[in-house]
Amino acid sequence: MKNIVILISGRGSNMEAMLEAKMPCRIAAVISNKVDAKGLETARAHGISTAVVAHAEHASRELFDAALAAEIDRHAPDLVVLAGFMRILGEAFVRRYHGRLMNIHPSLLPAFPGLHTHRRALEAGCRIHGCTVHFVTPALDNGPVVIQAAVPVYPDDSENVLAARVLAQEHIAYPQAVRWLVEGRLTLGPDGRVRLDGERHEPGALLSPLPDAH
Numbered sequence: 001m002k003n004i005v006i007l008i009s010g011r012g013s014n015m016e017a018m019l020e021a022k023m024p025c026r027i028a029a030v031i032s033n034k035v036d037a038k039g040l041e042t043a044r045a046h047g048i049s050t051a052v053v054a055h056a057e058h059a060s061r062e063l064f065d066a067a068l069a070a071e072i073d074r075h076a077p078d079l080v081v082l083a084g085f086m087r088i089l090g091e092a093f094v095r096r097y098h099g100r101l102m103n104i105h106p107s108l109l110p111a112f113p114g115l116h117t118h119r120r121a122l123e124a125g126c127r128i129h130g131c132t133v134h135f136v137t138p139a140l141d142n143g144p145v146v147i148q149a150a151v152p153v154y155p156d157d158s159e160n161v162l163a164a165r166v167l168a169q170e171h172i173a174y175p176q177a178v179r180w181l182v183e184g185r186l187t188l189g190p191d192g193r194v195r196l197d198g199e200r201h202e203p204g205a206l207l208s209p210l211p212d213a214h
């Protein structure tokens with residue numbers, strides 16, 4: 001059975017969705033860069049081993065990344081899952097986990113990389129918004145798309161209401177992507193493109209609306 005390590009910085013609801021998704025893998029550890037991340041309590045309540053690698057205790061990004069990698073590698077993971085992990089990781093770190101590092105971002109990338117995605121989608125007048133699961137490459141919030149899920153934006157939406165609508169899709173999309181990877185169905189090809197069941201998979205899977213929905 002494959003091992004995964006989940007990295008969080010806060011609430012940990014995507015992590016919790018994975019703990020509850022009963023995926024065919026072992027969640028070897030949950031690691032946070034913040035000692036007070038609420039998700040750490042949730043992980044412990046599920047009997048998952050936790051660790052903290054505090055960025056504030058490291059003098060540089062390189063030292064932090066190296067300490068984080070050392071903690072991750074203790075578990076020899078097949079996949080490292082960024083689930084609301086809010087530190088930018090350096091190029092050496094990203095290359096170390098090439099093809100086994102995934103992230104979820106709360107927008108339909110390449111729209112709205114970075115922070116405050118829901119506010120920016122509302123301000124831009126988008127009628128469609130959503131989330132993206134992607135393999136991580138050195139560019140921020142970029143990399144080959146595995147799954148995107150779209151949601152409508154309604155005229156009277158607040159930032160919080162829209163965020164909750166997207167989050168509900170995140171909790172479906174991310175466990176699905178991880179399941180594909182740990183089942184050996186999803187890989188990042190040498191050409192940098194996503195493959196599902198050996199087929200070139202471009203663009204990534206569309207989760208919502210389903211491709212055959214009318």
Ligand code: GAR
Binds near residue numbers: 013014015105167
């Ligand atoms: C999620 O919405 C995730 O997409 C976002 O942070 C939130 C974490 O929530 N990630 C990013 O913005 C990464 N650029 P959670 O801790 O409840 O999973």
